[in-house]
Amino acid sequence: MRVFIAGMDGYLGWSLALYMTQRGHEVGGTDSYFRRNWVAEMGSQSATPICRMTERLQAFRENFGANLKYVRGDMTDYNFVLNFFRSFQPDAVIHLAEMPSAPYSMVDVHHANFTHTNNLLGTLNILHAMRDACPEAHLVKLGTMGEYGTPQIDIPEGFFEIEYRGRKDRLPFPRQAGSWYHQTKVHDSNNIMMACRIWGLRSTDIMQGVVFGTRIREMGEDERLLSRFDFDQCFGTAINRYCAQAAVGMPLTPYGKGNQLRGFLPLRDSMQCLGLITENPPPLGEYRVVNQFEEVYNLTELAFKVQRVGARLGLNVVVRHVENPRFEMEEHYYNPEHQILLDLGYEPTHDIEAEIEIALRDLLRYRSRVEARAHALTPDIRWDGTRREVNYLDEVSWMVPLAVGAGR
Amino acid sequence: MRVFIAGMDGYLGWSLALYMTQRGHEVGGTDSYFRRNWVAEMGSQSATPICRMTERLQAFRENFGANLKYVRGDMTDYNFVLNFFRSFQPDAVIHLAEMPSAPYSMVDVHHANFTHTNNLLGTLNILHAMRDACPEAHLVKLGTMGEYGTPQIDIPEGFFEIEYRGRKDRLPFPRQAGSWYHQTKVHDSNNIMMACRIWGLRSTDIMQGVVFGTRIREMGEDERLLSRFDFDQCFGTAINRYCAQAAVGMPLTPYGKGNQLRGFLPLRDSMQCLGLITENPPPLGEYRVVNQFEEVYNLTELAFKVQRVGARLGLNVVVRHVENPRFEMEEHYYNPEHQILLDLGYEPTHDIEAEIEIALRDLLRYRSRVEARAHALTPDIRWDGTRREVNYLDEVSWMVPLAVGAGR
Numbered sequence: 001m002r003v004f005i006a007g008m009d010g011y012l013g014w015s016l017a018l019y020m021t022q023r024g025h026e027v028g029g030t031d032s033y034f035r036r037n038w039v040a041e042m043g044s045q046s047a048t049p050i051c052r053m054t055e056r057l058q059a060f061r062e063n064f065g066a067n068l069k070y071v072r073g074d075m076t077d078y079n080f081v082l083n084f085f086r087s088f089q090p091d092a093v094i095h096l097a098e099m100p101s102a103p104y105s106m107v108d109v110h111h112a113n114f115t116h117t118n119n120l121l122g123t124l125n126i127l128h129a130m131r132d133a134c135p136e137a138h139l140v141k142l143g144t145m146g147e148y149g150t151p152q153i154d155i156p157e158g159f160f161e162i163e164y165r166g167r168k169d170r171l172p173f174p175r176q177a178g179s180w181y182h183q184t185k186v187h188d189s190n191n192i193m194m195a196c197r198i199w200g201l202r203s204t205d206i207m208q209g210v211v212f213g214t215r216i217r218e219m220g221e222d223e224r225l226l227s228r229f230d231f232d233q234c235f236g237t238a239i240n241r242y243c244a245q246a247a248v249g250m251p252l253t254p255y256g257k258g259n260q261l262r263g264f265l266p267l268r269d270s271m272q273c274l275g276l277i278t279e280n281p282p283p284l285g286e287y288r289v290v291n292q293f294e295e296v297y298n299l300t301e302l303a304f305k306v307q308r309v310g311a312r313l314g315l316n317v318v319v320r321h322v323e324n325p326r327f328e329m330e331e332h333y334y335n336p337e338h339q340i341l342l343d344l345g346y347e348p349t350h351d352i353e354a355e356i357e358i359a360l361r362d363l364l365r366y367r368s369r370v371e372a373r374a375h376a377l378t379p380d381i382r383w384d385g386t387r388r389e390v391n392y393l394d395e396v397s398w399m400v401p402l403a404v405g406a407g408r
Numbered sequence: 409m410r411v412f413i414a415g416m417d418g419y420l421g422w423s424l425a426l427y428m429t430q431r432g433h434e435v436g437g438t439d440s441y442f443r444r445n446w447v448a449e450m451g452s453q454s455a456t457p458i459c460r461m462t463e464r465l466q467a468f469r470e471n472f473g474a475n476l477k478y479v480r481g482d483m484t485d486y487n488f489v490l491n492f493f494r495s496f497q498p499d500a501v502i503h504l505a506e507m508p509s510a511p512y513s514m515v516d517v518h519h520a521n522f523t524h525t526n527n528l529l530g531t532l533n534i535l536h537a538m539r540d541a542c543p544e545a546h547l548v549k550l551g552t553m554g555e556y557g558t559p560q561i562d563i564p565e566g567f568f569e570i571e572y573r574g575r576k577d578r579l580p581f582p583r584q585a586g587s588w589y590h591q592t593k594v595h596d597s598n599n600i601m602m603a604c605r606i607w608g609l610r611s612t613d614i615m616q617g618v619v620f621g622t623r624i625r626e627m628g629e630d631e632r633l634l635s636r637f638d639f640d641q642c643f644g645t646a647i648n649r650y651c652a653q654a655a656v657g658m659p660l661t662p663y664g665k666g667n668q669l670r671g672f673l674p675l676r677d678s679m680q681c682l683g684l685i686t687e688n689p690p691p692l693g694e695y696r697v698v699n700q701f702e703e704v705y706n707l708t709e710l711a712f713k714v715q716r717v718g719a720r721l722g723l724n725v726v727v728r729h730v731e732n733p734r735f736e737m738e739e740h741y742y743n744p745e746h747q748i749l750l751d752l753g754y755e756p757t758h759d760i761e762a763e764i765e766i767a768l769r770d771l772l773r774y775r776s777r778v779e780a781r782a783h784a785l786t787p788d789i790r791w792d793g794t795r796r797e798v799n800y801l802d803e804v805s806w807m808v809p810l811a812v813g814a815g816r
Contacts, residue, residue, distance in 0.1 A: 078517050100603070107484050109536035113529050120595075121521050122589075128517035131793060152577040153570075162561075162570055167741075175598065176577040180532075183602060187528075187595040190583065192593060198735040198791050258667040327606040333575075383606050385539060 004090035005029035007074050007097035008068070008124070009036070009053055012211065012270060014227045016094065018218040021064050027068035028088045030080075031097070034118070035228070035235070035271070038104060044232035044376035046368045047244060048214065051224050057222040058165070058180040058223035064356030075122035078129070085133035092278045092309050093130060094140040098188075102146070103325070119184035120191070120194075127195040138281035139203035140274065141192055143185045145293060145336065146209055149176030150329050150353035155336035158205065158225055158289020178328050179383070189392040196287035203286075204277045207336075208270065209293025212239035213355045214362040216268045227267075229362075232376035233325075238299055239264065242306040243356060245377060246317045246371045247363035248282075252307065256324030256393075258295060258300035261334035263293025266355040270347060276344045294348040309356045310314040315362070321391040326385040370377040412498035413437035413684060414530070415505035416476070417461055420619065420678060421748030424502065426626040427679040429472050436496045438488075441507070442526070443636070443643070446512060452640035452784035454623065455652055455774045456542070459632050466630035471647070483530035486537070486678045493519050493541035494790055500686045501538060502548040505530055506596075507703055509642040510554070510587035511733070511789040520588040527592035528599070535603040538621040546689035547611035548682065551593045553671050553701060553744065555615055557584030563578050563744035566613065566697020576667025586736050587791070594792075597697075604695035611694075613684045615744075616677045616678065617671030620647035621763045622770040635675075637770075640784035647672065650714040650763060653779045653785060654725045655771035660715065661788075664801075666708035669742035671701025674763040678758060684752045686756070697745040702756040717764045731798040745778070792800030 003020050007013040007405050008029030031053070039045060051059070053070065060068055069088060073080040073095045085093070098119040099105065105115040123141070130137055138211040148155045151174070161170045172193065175186040192203050231244030242252045265273070273292045280287040290395045303319045310317035324330065349355065363370065381390045413427050415421040416437030425435050439461070453743060459467070461478065468476055477496060483486040483505045493501070494706070503771040505512065506527040531549070538545055556563045571580045581600065583594040600611050627633040638644045639652030650660045673681070690696040711727045718725035732738065733810045771778065788797045793798060 041485065062610050078521075109533060111534050113486075113535065116528050117525055124524065125517060125521050128520065128793075151579060153572045155574040160572060162568060162572060164561045164568060167561040171559060171561075171582040172584065174582050176580065177598065177602065178606075180599075181597070183598055186598055187591070190585065190591055190594055191588075194585065194588075197588070199793075229768075316654075385536075385607075 001091040001278065002028065002089060003086055004093045006126070007031055008070060009033055010229050012232065013096045014056065015216050015267060015271055016096070016274055017068055018225060019216060019275060021066060022174055022218045023185070028090065030071050030084065032072070032074040036097070039230055039232060039235050041374055042232040042234050044230065044373045045369060046228035047231055047363055047370050048226040048308055049223065049227045049366065049369065050226060050228045054213055055224055057283060059222055063220065063222055067153045070168060075125055076118060078125045081125045082129040082133055084130045089134055090137050092138045092140055092281070093126060094125055094274065094278065098142070098144050099181065099186070100183045103379065105232040106383055107183035107381055108385070115180050116182055120187055121186045123191060127192065127201065130201055131199045133202065136284060137199060139280065140193065140278050141203055141205050142189065143189055143205050144182060144208050145207045145209045145291060146182040147175045147177050147186045147278055148173065148190060148336065149178055150332040150334055151176065152333050152347070155291070157291050157337055157340050171264045193287045199340070200285045202282050202284050204282060204288045204290060206264045206277065207289060207291045209265050210237045210239065211265055211267055211270045212237065212359065213267035222284045231370060231382060232373065233379040239302055239306065239356065240322070241377060242303055243363055245361045246306050246310040246315055246360060247367050248370050248374055250374065250377060251318040251320035251321055252303040253322045254300045254303050255322060255326060257330040258303070258321055259298050259331045260328060261300045261332065262299065263291070263296050263336060264290065265294040266349050266352070269294050273341050273346055276341065278344055280344050290340040291336050292341055293338060294350065296334060296336070305353055306356055309353050309360060312357070313360055321393045323393060325379045325382040325390050326371065409686070410434045410436065410497060411498035411808045412496055412501045413504045414501070414534070415439055416478060417441055418504055419505045419601040419636050422464065423624050423679055424504070424677060424682055425476055426633060427624060429474060430626045431683055438479050438481045438492065440480070440482040441663035444575055445767060447638055447640060448494055448641040450784055452638065452746065452781045453777060455639055455771055455778050456634040456637045457774065457777065458634060458636045463632055465566050465709065467630055469628055471628065471633060474571065483533055484526060486533045489533045489542055490537040491538045495611040496586040497542055500546045500548055500591050501534060502508070502682065502686065503531065503534055504550050506550070506592070507589065509599040510589045511667055511787065512642040514791055515789055516561050516793070519803060523588050523592055528595055531599060535609065538609055538768065539607045540740050542621050543607070544692060547600065547609060548606070549596065549611055550611050551597055551613050551615050552590060553615045553617050553699060555583045555594045556581065556744065557586055557598060558740040558742055559584065559682050563699070565699050565745055565748055579645040599779050601695045604693060605789065608648060610690050610692050612690060612696045612698060614685065615697060617673050618645045619673055619678045620645065620646065620767065621675035622767045624679055639778060640781065641787040641789060642771070646814065647710055647764065650711055651767045651771055653776050654714050654723055654768060655764050656778050656782055658712040658785060659726040659728040661728055661730040662707045663730060663734060665734045666711070666725070666729055667739045668707045668736060669740065671699070671704050671744060673700065673702040674760070677702050681749050681754055684754055688752050699744050700749055701746060702758065703791070704742060704744070707812040714764055717761050717768060721765070721768055729801045731801060733787045733790040733798050744805065801810050
């Protein structure tokens with residue numbers, strides 16, 4: 001298949017270019033390098049020493065004996081998107097080119113507005129360009145489990161059949177996102193659903209859980225093939241941030257009570273799922289939603305897992321809860337379905353501690369890069385619009401589990 | 409109350425400035441005159457001879473003995489919005505400043521993108537500026553009944569209690585909009601709901617039906633106080649377009665089978681509802697949704713109503729169905745609830761034919777202005793992205809009701 005990847009310089013995008021090539025696909029793609037700038041804006045850098053795209057492409061050539069059809073460009077530029085699709089004629093368009101951070105979108109009105117224009121216009125351009133250049137291609141769109149929020153009922157995969165006042169219908173499951181970033185993903189979902197209905201496009205909209213880990217098999221031993229790994233308050237996600245904290249001897253910091261539940265999956269599982277989805281497109285006109293994660297975990301439990309793995313590597317890891325800079329439920333019901341990917345053949349890794357160990361070993365190797373930007377680990381972007389560093393919540397009940405955890 | 413109106417030069421905005429002043433409120437507002445440009449882009453003009461804002465403000469002064477606090481500006485300019493709110497300190501922010509046309513948003517990718525940035529950034533700016541300048545003000549936001557689409561079940565007002573797999577929750581009712589314009593209203597609704605939840609703002613999100621009519625009592629006999637009245641394929645809504653067609657002797661043209669059902673309300677009812685909502689704000693932190701329309705009508709029935717009223721005025725009005733340029737269900741279940749406004753004291757006009765007669769008499773007076781732009785009445789913007797004028801559907805069954813209608 002000819003696979004187009006928007007956002008090829010990113011955490012998932014670069015890994016996926018390697019993964020899909022290894023599976024025999026012809027891969028093209030683009031990036032605007034915005035992610036590198038956003039992370040710099042946060043005073044941070046990738047923990048892994050990623051090289052420039054020209055060097056990445058060279059390393060790719062040397063390792064895979066093939067070229068990536070890569071062109072630098074911005075998905076919010078319609079003519080760029082249309083011309084790329086016209087010449088590349090993709091069978092699948094994998095859209096990973098959005099601004100992916102909740103806190104970054106909450107900095108101020110300008111960041112909120114930028115997140116909206118960047119994410120929505122990129123997706124609108126893709127939909128229009130697919131309609132006009134490759135209407136049979138399959139749009140594989142990265143959404144987030146965060147689109148659903150935390151309702152008091154089970155979360156199906158995108159749609160549910162309900163009875164209301166004596167009549168039945170199959171309807172989109174209501175979304176209740178908790179940040180401007182998450183909202184843009186909801187808006188995209190609504191837009192893509194409509195484009196499938198009125199233009200007969202096909203799409204899989206992926207409600208992905210939180211991805212973690214430093215590597216996939218296809219990166220081998222060539223450091224130049226490593227993907228980026230962010231740990232700052234905006235672009236570092238929970239487990240990755242914990243691993244970076246453990247590597248530099250900082251406490252792991254669950255937000256608030258830390259009983260928030262979220263779906264997680266290792267980077268290698270994300271690649272496996274994206275591959276399966278791409279290779280198994282829905283029929284034309286179908287808007288398919290999949291919930292993509294390996295398992296649901298509690299954010300504090302995860303910190304203890306990192307602590308345990310750290311202890312095995314000789315690290316003395318402390319868990320300390322901090323004020324929650326976000327506005328979110330810290331205790332809630334959470335039961336999302338995730339069957340479609342299993343039906344497509346997804347084999348979950350299920351050994352989260354082994355993944356954490358690989359990541360921790362990598363991060364210990366690059367410890368100085370994290371140390372140099374360690375201040376970026378402490379959140380100060382709050383959902384109320386202020387910017388004040390969070391404080392430790394020393395007085396609360398976590399002291400008991402911490403003591404237990406620390407002793408392991 | 410101090411009432412801020414975004415979009416004060418528009419069809420609803422100008423009428424509302426008069427109406428709210430008459431009710432004793434201090435009215436401020438803004439406009440960017442985009443609507444005048446969009447209608448010109450469609451090769452059309454307002455049927456009513458609206459004057460420039462400076463003349464409007466002069467006429468307002470002469471008739472009401474007061475000044476409107478009006479400043480020209482663009483709601484997508486954050487500093488403009490913030491500074492206006494800081495100096496005016498509104499009790500209510502009535503947001504009517506969005507691009508309001510489904511066909512205009514469907515012209516091409518650039519119109520789709522413009523609709524998204526104009527509508528979403530305007531609303532995001534308002535939410536942030538309210539948070540920072542007037543957090544207790546009430547956001548009265550104009551949405552549309554079109555956000556819901558046409559589900560197979562009853563449509564409640566914004567939220568519904570459901571049971572799913574043995575658990576219950578109160579959730580936002582799923583939206584299934586049918587154009588980019590309608591989608592932007594859905595996106596706004598999601599964004600406003602979140603801002604109320606995380607920032608404690610209060611808002612009423614109005615799912616309004618299709619408004620029609622040329623005047624409200626407050627315009628009196630001063631022609632300079634008339635609001636705009638559009639009849640082109642983009643900015644003219646169903647009944648208004650029918651009235652313009654009847655006035656210039658063109659056939660009334662329901663789209664497709666014409667059995668689409670929609671909620672409608674006269675301009676005077678829209679003003680009454682907006683006034684009631686503004687004067688009865690929800691508590692801080694509440695996101696309230698109201699469905700605002702007088703009654704549900706079938707689009708072909710409405711054409712026959714206009715035909716009947718036209719006959720009373722001596723007009724020979726023909727109804728001819730045309731190809732449907734939109735992608736929509738032409739036969740469907742439709743049962744939206746609309747109780748909240750009635751509970752607030754809304755007294756529906758219920759005499760739609762009297763309203764149509766007033767509009768027709770006004771339009772006959774301005775017939776030459778419609779005749780000069782009559783070509784703008786024939787749609788060519790299609791939901792499939794092409795632009796070809798629709799054809800009459802002469803062969804279908806409407807011939808029988810037409811004959812009946814024409815004989816009345």
